[in-house]
Amino acid sequence: MRYFAKLQGQKEAVPVDIEHLGGTQYRLTLHEKTYTVDALTLDHGAVSLLVDGTSYPVEFEESGDEVGVLVRGQVTRVDVADERRLRLRAASAGFSAEGKQVISAPMPGKVVKVLVKQGDEVKEGQGLIVVEAMKMENELKSPKAGKVVELLAKEGTTVENNAKLAVVE
CATH class of the missing domain: 2.40.50.100 (RNA polymerase II/Efflux pump adaptor protein, barrel-sandwich hybrid domain)
Structure with a gap:
């Protein structure tokens, strides 16, 4: 599935393709580079991501389309939308x-x-x-x-x- 992610401070969203490979395995393509990701949800709600052999404990806080992502003590806000949501946003962009x-x-x-x-x-x-x-x-x-x-x-x-x-x- 294709999503569009815009990091806090960026003007344009970038496409992110995510393909579920089964179980906890995913293939993620970002900036024309492909990553193999193993995502394991932990008991306290955090996620342990194994990305190409490197482990990252990650915590998320959702607020509408925006997600606060905590990785290694650093929080980044990311606006995430699929293609349908982008079309809906564009249709309502003229309204104030x-x-x-x-x-x-x-x-x-x-x-x-x-x-x-x-x-x-x-x-x-x-x-x-x-x-x-x-x-x-x-x-x-x-x-x-x-x-x-x-x-x-x-x-x-x-x-x-x-x-x-x-x-x-």
């Missing part, structure tokens, strides 16, 4: 956010910085709140131009997954 937009915590973490105040006018894509999760800081951005009508995030507080942090109208 309307009405009240709730900004929620993408995963459990700690609010490390609040970049706006209640009542501030913001632009679409402007950073609002920085949440640290899995040893990585995530800047949450405004989905639309508007006004911050609610601001529940406070620096130093811990938040649960999907906790309401702000509302832009």
Whole structure:
């Protein structure tokens, strides 16, 4: 099956072909290079990946199409989509956010910085709140131009997954 993966900070997604070979074996093709992968799910939810003879313990945290991947103490956010999902995204790309937009915590973490105040006018894509999760800081951005009508995030507080942090109208 073909997927498209876009690493945090990259502009374009790259195709990744994954073929199940049976059992825990997979063939993965990325950047025209093929890897043999043995993926074993561990009791605590992590995955042990054996890639061409090298072992990698990996942990995942899913949030919609995005996945936080922890490998050797380093977290990388990856946006993953199959061909169908890419077509659906392209079809809805012309639409913009309307009405009240709730900004929620993408995963459990700690609010490390609040970049706006209640009542501030913001632009679409402007950073609002920085949440640290899995040893990585995530800047949450405004989905639309508007006004911050609610601001529940406070620096130093811990938040649960999907906790309401702000509302832009």
